[in-house]
Amino acid sequence: MQFSLSIRSKLFLSILLILVVSYTTLLFTTVEGLESHIEHDIGKGLEAHLNYARSQFYVRAEQIKYSLMQPIMAPPVQQHLIRRDSVWLKDAMRRWKKVLPFVDVLTIIDPQNRVIARYNNQQRGDLFGIHEIVRQMYRDKKAVISIELVDKEFLQQEEDPAGTDTEAMVVLVAIPVFNADGTLLGGVVAGDKINNDPYLPFQIQEIFGEEAEVAVSQRGMRIASNRAEDNIQTATVESHVIERLQKGYSYRGKAEIGNNAYETVFEPLTNSRGEFVGSLSVALSRENMQKIRVDSLKNILMSAIVGILLSFVIAFIAARKFAGPILELANGARRIELGDLSQRVMVRNNDEIGDLAGSFNRMVNALAERDSIISRKNNDLQELNGLLEKKVSLRTAELSMEMGRLETILTSMVEGVLVTDSDSRVILFNPAAQAILGIVPYKVIGQSIEQLGNSGEFSNLVRCIQEIKETWGPVASRQEDLTLKGKKLKINLAPMAREGNEFAGIVMSLRDITAEEEIDRMKTEFISTVSHELKTPLTSMKGSLQLLLNRGKWLTETERQLLSVCLRNTQRLIRMISEILDISRMESGGMDFTFKPLSMGELVVYAIEEIKTFAHNRSISIVNSLGDHLPLVYGDHDRLIQVLTNLLSNAVKFSPEGKIVMVLAEREGNYLVVSVTDRARAIQWSDREKLFKKFQQLESDQPMQGGTGLGLAICKEIIEKHHGKIYYNAGKEGGNVFSFTVPIYEENHGK
Numbered sequence: 001m002q003f004s005l006s007i008r009s010k011l012f013l014s015i016l017l018i019l020v021v022s023y024t025t026l027l028f029t030t031v032e033g034l035e036s037h038i039e040h041d042i043g044k045g046l047e048a049h050l051n052y053a054r055s056q057f058y059v060r061a062e063q064i065k066y067s068l069m070q071p072i073m074a075p076p077v078q079q080h081l082i083r084r085d086s087v088w089l090k091d092a093m094r095r096w097k098k099v100l101p102f103v104d105v106l107t108i109i110d111p112q113n114r115v116i117a118r119y120n121n122q123q124r125g126d127l128f129g130i131h132e133i134v135r136q137m138y139r140d141k142k143a144v145i146s147i148e149l150v151d152k153e154f155l156q157q158e159e160d161p162a163g164t165d166t167e168a169m170v171v172l173v174a175i176p177v178f179n180a181d182g183t184l185l186g187g188v189v190a191g192d193k194i195n196n197d198p199y200l201p202f203q204i205q206e207i208f209g210e211e212a213e214v215a216v217s218q219r220g221m222r223i224a225s226n227r228a229e230d231n232i233q234t235a236t237v238e239s240h241v242i243e244r245l246q247k248g249y250s251y252r253g254k255a256e257i258g259n260n261a262y263e264t265v266f267e268p269l270t271n272s273r274g275e276f277v278g279s280l281s282v283a284l285s286r287e288n289m290q291k292i293r294v295d296s297l298k299n300i301l302m303s304a305i306v307g308i309l310l311s312f313v314i315a316f317i318a319a320r321k322f323a324g325p326i327l328e329l330a331n332g333a334r335r336i337e338l339g340d341l342s343q344r345v346m347v348r349n350n351d352e353i354g355d356l357a358g359s360f361n362r363m364v365n366a367l368a369e370r371d372s373i374i375s376r377k378n379n380d381l382q383e384l385n386g387l388l389e390k391k392v393s394l395r396t397a398e399l400s401m402e403m404g405r406l407e408t409i410l411t412s413m414v415e416g417v418l419v420t421d422s423d424s425r426v427i428l429f430n431p432a433a434q435a436i437l438g439i440v441p442y443k444v445i446g447q448s449i450e451q452l453g454n455s456g457e458f459s460n461l462v463r464c465i466q467e468i469k470e471t472w473g474p475v476a477s478r479q480e481d482l483t484l485k486g487k488k489l490k491i492n493l494a495p496m497a498r499e500g501n502e503f504a505g506i507v508m509s510l511r512d513i514t515a516e517e518e519i520d521r522m523k524t525e526f527i528s529t530v531s532h533e534l535k536t537p538l539t540s541m542k543g544s545l546q547l548l549l550n551r552g553k554w555l556t557e558t559e560r561q562l563l564s565v566c567l568r569n570t571q572r573l574i575r576m577i578s579e580i581l582d583i584s585r586m587e588s589g590g591m592d593f594t595f596k597p598l599s600m601g602e603l604v605v606y607a608i609e610e611i612k613t614f615a616h617n618r619s620i621s622i623v624n625s626l627g628d629h630l631p632l633v634y635g636d637h638d639r640l641i642q643v644l645t646n647l648l649s650n651a652v653k654f655s656p657e658g659k660i661v662m663v664l665a666e667r668e669g670n671y672l673v674v675s676v677t678d679r680a681r682a683i684q685w686s687d688r689e690k691l692f693k694k695f696q697q698l699e700s701d702q703p704m705q706g707g708t709g710l711g712l713a714i715c716k717e718i719i720e721k722h723h724g725k726i727y728y729n730a731g732k733e734g735g736n737v738f739s740f741t742v743p744i745y746e747e748n749h750g751k
Contacts, residue, residue, distance in 0.1 A: 011326075012315050019311035027304050034296050042284055045212075046252070046265045049282040053214050054267070057280055060102060061145045064173045064190045067100055069143065072177050072188050081108065081177060081185045086117040086124055093119040105158045105170060105191030109134065111184050120159055128189060129154040130172060133272040137174040137187055144174045146272040148191075149218065159193065169194040169218045169278055195223055213262060213283040219276075237279060241266055246276040255283060325353040329360060336364060416510035419496075422503055424449045424465060436512050438485050461491065465506055468495050487514045541570050580710060593639060593721055597632040597745040600640075600672060604663050607644035615652045615661070622648065623662045630665055633672050634745040639718045643726075644674070646711045647738050651678035654736075671724065671741040679735040683728065691728055692716040715740070 071077065071092070080088045093106050097119060106119035113134050115124045128134055130148055137144045150158075152166045172191040179185055194216060216224040220237045237245075244251045245268040255264045262283035269278040332344070344361050416433030420426055429444045450462055464480050477494040490511045498504040545567040549560065601624075608622050615622055633640075644663075651661040659679040666673055683691070692712045712726075719726045719740045726740035 011318070015315035015318050016311055019315065020308060023304050023307045023311070027300055030300055031297065034293060038293060042263045045284050046263060046282055049212050049214065049284065050265055050267060050280070053280055053282055057216070058145065058171070060192050061171045061173050064100055064103060064192065065143050065145065065175065068096060068173070068175055068188055068190060071096060072175060078177065078179050078185055081116070082179075084110070084116055089117040090119065093117065100190070102192055103190050104193040105172065105189065107158060107189045108186060109189065110186045111138065116186065118158065121157075123157065126157075129157060130189075130272070133172055133174045134187065134189070136272055137176050138184065141176060141178075141184075143176070144272070146172050146174070147269045147277055148172050148271045149277045158191070167218070169216075169223065194218075212285075215281045215283075216278065217281065218278045223278075237266070237281075241279075242276075245279050248274075248276075325357070329353075329357060332360065336367070416512075418444075418508045418510065419505060420449055420465070420508075421505040424469075424506075427505070433510055436487065436489065436510050438487075464493060468493065468506060469503060487512055489513065539574065541566075545570060591721075593636040595634055595636055595722075598635055598637055598640065600630055600633050600665055600674060600742070601626045601628065603637070603640050604644060604665075604674075606641050607648055608663075610641075610645050611648050611652060614649065618652060618655075619657045620652050620655055621660050622652075623660055625662055626665045630672060631667065632745040633742040635722050635742050636718075639721075640742065643715045643718050643740065644676075646715050647676040647740075650711065650738070651676050651680070651736075654678065654680040656680065667744065668741070670744055670746075672744055673739055673741050675737050675739040677731060677735060677737045679731075682730045682734060683736055688728060692726065 089108050108116045109128045110116055113128050115126055115128055133144055133146045148170050150168055150170050155168055170191040170193050174187055174189045176187045177185045214226050215222045217237050220242050241251050251266040255262050262285055264283040266279045266281045268276055271277050411431055413430055416436045417430045418433050419428035425448050426444045461482055477492055480491045482489045482491055490513050492509045494507050496504040545563055549563055604624055604626055655678045662677045664675045716726050722742055724741035729737045731737050
């Protein structure tokens, strides 16, 4: 039995549903807005606490840096540093220690990283324990601040010889010392042991109160916190948090601290090598926000209950008022449905319901009039329907026979066939063409071929068809290549003629040659895989050969020459394999670039230094004509050196012995144009098309100058990644000129 509701009930339920949904939506949006507001406040609080905690964490390091920079640059310190006067320098460190009493490590080293004087003991002459921070200080020529995890040996050597700590976290500050002419004299390394000051977060608590928990962890163990001291050494950071921090990402989530719920954020701390050493964390209590949420929800729920009760009353009154006239209309429509076209409704409302009743009565009058017309025309329609059915049957039979013949022909062909008429509409489209083009026939038959070209992939085919139509005559067949949905197609086009030698359409045969392209791709993948597998053993062989040459004092001169030949050939193979791997990474988009401001003069010097030995062996001089006035460029340091080295190596390799290779640079607009000029034989016109293509090599007058043929192709990819271009010109006075452009770095470049 089907359940049915009256119009009054439906109207009542509809009005009630609208009101309830409105209140529910309002309730939901209010709760969501409240939750969003609370989360936003928590996020802002975490960010403010973390920023302040970070500044306080490094404040002592900055104090050490600025407190030592001026005294170490004083002439007396530099003079005693030159004389390696450890006694005087140690006395100076005592004075510095009075200014910085919290410093735990204070050591002076020479440019070779050997210790000249230590504050905590008399040992000197050994290498300073943390090599990476010293190398970074000397390389960057400026003070370096780094967080390091040091072992027991370092602590006994630099801080307390009698200490028992196995590992500690130390903030190290390394400051280089230069004399007036810029000569490096050495450096000063000072450090503050975080484990000696476990109550650093209490400084933050004085600012933000007890609602925040601030902690410092060493690896996964907390070593400083503003909570009870007995909880510090036993508290560890959860493993899933450490895994994310080790990847260099910060972490935000919920945590239970004591009996309270906290929202926490962790920021990783890394050493000078970029390795994870610990974390700085801030946690905010959600208790206060929870109270606000509960109070707000109570108020919202009370308002919703009152609103729903009012909704019941309003819905009941509205349904009772509007349901009466509608029921009258429904009863009238039911009687008309039974065939009583004399029925009229009597509704006196002066509103839309009254208008509807009037329209209903007029509709009944119109139906009565049309009923008589329909009955008269019905006989005529039956006769016409009979004639139409006969014609349709006849035409359907003809079409079925024609389609049968066409289907037999098209299905029997191996190649795809597509035929158009004189208006370029598709009239034939066999299953092979359907499989090749990936288009179902019902979307093609009867459609203009230009409509298929709207996607852009058919544009060349459409253009070719239009040319054949415009130049109609005794035209031979044409062949076109088309790439569609990842397939490489070979298409033959032949025009058709009707009586009177008029253009009747075009027959196109389609052949899928994707398999041939796939074979070429598999060849490339095979070369890349084999190159990757060969690089590892070749690298091991290179290291072994270098070890034998460096330590094998017992080798005879002949054996040493043979090992040198092996090493050179191993290095050459590694370079060739590296080029193959580079081009594979470029094709797959896996090569990373780090862009920053660079001096092209320095890059050229590095590149010349790399091939200096090769040029010397061939008695070729390399002239660097770059001036100091050139602006900085914006690019990747290692990749630009790779381009310069490749161009210089080619110039040296193909130049006759005793010639000169020059490097020039000049500014053109927003780009710096760098050119490598040689005095070799000019490249022939027929060979210039091979330039910058993969696995293409030019013939050389020098024997045994093989390679992969990837050097210039890699250079082209690198320069294009820099939004520049690389090109070749023949020299005005003979020789060859290879040039490339790199964008100039401006102050607003980042914008």
